[in-house]
Amino acid sequence: MAMKKIINIAPEGYRIILYTLAIWFSTYIFSVLSNYSWLELLSIYMFYLLLMVCYFFRDPIRSISGGDSSFLSPADGRIISIEDYNDIHIGKSTKIAIFLSVLNVHRQWTPLSGKVINTLYNPGKFFGAFKNKASDKNEQTSILFQDYKKNTFKIKQIAGFVARRIVNHMNEDLKVNQGDKLGFIKFGSRVEIIVPKNFDIKVKKGMKVKGCRTVIGNFNNEV
Numbered sequence: 458m459a460m461k462k463i464i465n466i467a468p469e470g471y472r473i474i475l476y477t478l479a480i481w482f483s484t485y486i487f488s489v490l491s492n493y494s495w496l497e498l499l500s501i502y503m504f505y506l507l508l509m510v511c512y513f514f515r516d517p518i519r520s521i522s523g524g525d526s527s528f529l530s531p532a533d534g535r536i537i538s539i540e541d542y543n544d545i546h547i548g549k550s551t552k553i554a555i556f557l558s559v560l561n562v563h564r565q566w567t568p569l570s571g572k573v574i575n576t577l578y579n580p581g582k583f584f585g586a587f588k589n590k591a592s593d594k595n596e597q598t599s600i601l602f603q604d605y606k607k608n609t610f611k612i613k614q615i616a617g618f619v620a621r622r623i624v625n626h627m628n629e630d631l632k633v634n635q636g637d638k639l640g641f642i643k644f645g646s647r648v649e650i651i652v653p654k655n656f657d658i659k660v661k662k663g664m665k666v667k668g669c670r671t672v673i674g675n676f677n678n679e680v
Contacts, residue, residue, distance in 0.1 A: 470514025519669035
């Protein structure tokens, strides 16, 4: 079972992995058939690149922790900002930004059970995902959710300097369970959580978080 988790690969990465595998195999065959040392070096380089790509697209199977009412982190990474925000759908709110380095798992999960209200894709720039301006200017997908207690919240998938492809599996009116696969961002990115003011935040800036494991907070419906 442990080995299965280690080698589990995200379907979103199959095409890139196959391309990299084909290039490595071609360079390897040519290096064997020829006497060019540079081809041998290229073959070695492509092999290590293949391993790196497979590692990047790892897709661990996560068990849910924290309980059904806990708002779990939608991604692995580090909290880089927590700030007041005014969202067009939610109103006065709080925005929590998670930075994903190229070494982090780049799968995103749904933090609560509920349904998708709408999704919005905006093409944009590709500034470094750790920069504040990436929040508004970079390529991104915003997903507005409503949980079963009528609390609304938003998850934003934001591309970074390296990331150039956002995969979103959410559609309008789709019912989701906590821990469902929300999507994937390829090669370095940022995920933002936007919650209303009746949300009790349990994390702090600088904390490392883990998708489906770290409790970001809880809705306080008595506010």
